[in-house]
Amino acid sequence: MKILILGSQGNLGQDLVSVFSAAGHEVVGCDRDELDVTDEPAMRAMIGRGFSAVINAVAYNNVDAAEDPANRPIAWKLNAEVPGEVARACRDSGAAFVHYSTDYVFAGDQPEGYSEDDTPAPISVYGESKLAGEQAVAAAGGRWYVCRLSKIFGRPGSSTLAKPSFVSVMVGLAQRKPELTIVDEEVGSPTYTRDVAEATVRLLTEQFPPGIYHLVNEGSGVTWYGFAEEFFKLLGIQTPRKPVTSAAFPKPARRPAFAPLKNTKFPPLRSRLDALRAFFHDCPPAA
Numbered sequence: 001m002k003i004l005i006l007g008s009q010g011n012l013g014q015d016l017v018s019v020f021s022a023a024g025h026e027v028v029g030c031d032r033d034e035l036d037v038t039d040e041p042a043m044r045a046m047i048g049r050g051f052s053a054v055i056n057a058v059a060y061n062n063v064d065a066a067e068d069p070a071n072r073p074i075a076w077k078l079n080a081e082v083p084g085e086v087a088r089a090c091r092d093s094g095a096a097f098v099h100y101s102t103d104y105v106f107a108g109d110q111p112e113g114y115s116e117d118d119t120p121a122p123i124s125v126y127g128e129s130k131l132a133g134e135q136a137v138a139a140a141g142g143r144w145y146v147c148r149l150s151k152i153f154g155r156p157g158s159s160t161l162a163k164p165s166f167v168s169v170m171v172g173l174a175q176r177k178p179e180l181t182i183v184d185e186e187v188g189s190p191t192y193t194r195d196v197a198e199a200t201v202r203l204l205t206e207q208f209p210p211g212i213y214h215l216v217n218e219g220s221g222v223t224w225y226g227f228a229e230e231f232f233k234l235l236g237i238q239t240p241r242k243p244v245t246s247a248a249f250p251k252p253a254r255r256p257a258f259a260p261l262k263n264t265k266f267p268p269l270r271s272r273l274d275a276l277r278a279f280f281h282d283c284p285p286a287a
Helices: 011-022 040-047 072-093 125-140 166-176 193-205 224-235 272-282
Strands: 002-006 026-030 053-056 096-102 144-149 180-183 211-214 241-244 269-271
Touching (some): 011 193, 053 072, 193 269, 224 272
Parallel strands (some): 053 096
């Protein structure tokens, strides 16, 4: 297949390029320097170059900044309007379209977690914009896939806008600080970006039915503190740490308290612990 990957230099985008290329597909990666996705005519011209599928890894993911009225237009543009425009362009050209969303589309009031068919009810501007993007993609029709993710971790992207994952940040802090305080709230389903990329290959090549999918590593939902305990144990990190409530780190945007994602439609991804082991093998922490 000939694949176009938008946001190819981000944390997820770079793994998409690597995994699809390794699987033998012809890959064209575009980041903000090569294509302005907000320029609809330019975007349509690119998609019209005979791609079998287009994968959108572009997003405005600064959850707290999105609460600022000054930032809401760009958050809405990238998370809601652009996905709809790309989905319509893919429908018109006959290309499949993959778009990534988030557990933040849910209210976070179900400790047992959310399946693909549960009703979204976002509690932040970011979550609202991502839900609007999902709805725009579905409304466009064609062969579309919305893949919800949760707390992804992996290699830092090469884009200047890419942010290091929670895993990388906490391992770095553990090497520099005498003690760590980690929020023991916001239950989710941390997932390795490379596993998301490999699942995306299967989604397209095995021609799964269009719709919404939850792509998460297998494992019970965990808080940030619980997740940190998992990878600190794997690495043998002994830095003292203590759990705290989110009140210790107040932020503008509300987060879902309980939003682990349940994958009921796609073959299970490997366990979170196996994914962490693979990540540390591929990207050993700096000494």
